Amino acid sequence: MLKQFIETAKEYNVPAYAVTVIKDGIAETAQIHPANDCNDIYSISKNFTATAIGMLCDRGVLSVDTPVYDVLSPLYPDMPTVWRDCTVAHVLTQTTGIEHGFLDIDCEDARNFGADWLHYTLFDRAPTVEPGSLYRYSDSNFYLASRIFAAASGENMMAFLQRELFVPMEFQGQAWAVCPACHPMGGTGLFIRVPDMAKLGQLYLQGGVYNGRRYLSEEWCRAATQNRVSVDVNRGYGYSFWCEHAHPGEFHCGGMNGQAIRVYPEKNLVIAWQGHDYNDMIGKFFALADKFGREA
Secondary structure (H helix, E strand, C coil): CHHHHHHHHHHCCCCEEEEEEEECCEEEEEECCCCCCCEECHHHHHHHHHHHHHHHHHCCCCCCCCEHHHHHCCCCCCCCHHHHCCEHHHHHCCCCCCCCCCCCCCCCCHHHHCCCHHHHHHHHCCCCCCCCCCCCCCHHHHHHHHHHHHHHHCCCHHHHHHHHHHCCCCCCCCEECECCCCCECCCCCEEECHHHHHHHHHHHHCCCEECCEECCCHHHHHHHCCCCEECCCCEEECCCCEEECCCCCCEEEEEHHHEEEEEEHHHCEEEEEEECCCCCCHHHHHHHHHHHHHHC
């Protein structure tokens, strides 16, 4: 299957660097174009942040119903009270009540955020509408999740994931862009390899188990990958995962410039790739993945 997939990708000159396919638990990786092994997966970073939050929820340290105010007010006792109505679930579903996205270090000048990015998020860009009433995609939500993780657990999220996920799942090298206070950005900036991207998809496909070891509960995996917010006529959004209305059960992760993890539970299949999309060719790769994923 991988050989045919790569041949078709080359025929269309799709600008993907490398692809990993995990079919029935067997992983294969192929290089399409020369590139670094470790690359920025951009917004797929959000899925790793949500996974860290899920691990805390499974351990009873945190709940998706916990108000943001309850977790972060010890750091800022005077934080706006609107955060009392905003929960961890609102953060993970991008429904905090902000009307405009921000804190995108890939596209914005980070010098505009000041020295304390959490203060900037909580005070300068606090929700202006009722949490839960408006979907607004923003990297700030997952930076907030990174800081919620640290405040609830007492540990930097990257250190936790390194010990509890990356090392035991045998990831080969990771790095994460951080804020001035050295917390992972959460919404972007995670550098990993394509086979390790695919492992995240496999973890959720198998209900939280990878290579016989449980990392997440089945309940969390189900909750994270189901449609919780209708984004448009085609797509919904869970706890950082995308869902397609026309294909219930399927879910995927996406990052700027064409990074992707696509999961097809009915076919016991995960497809992941990295690349750089200059001309919307990744859209053809999505269609190619769906063809294989639904007909495999």
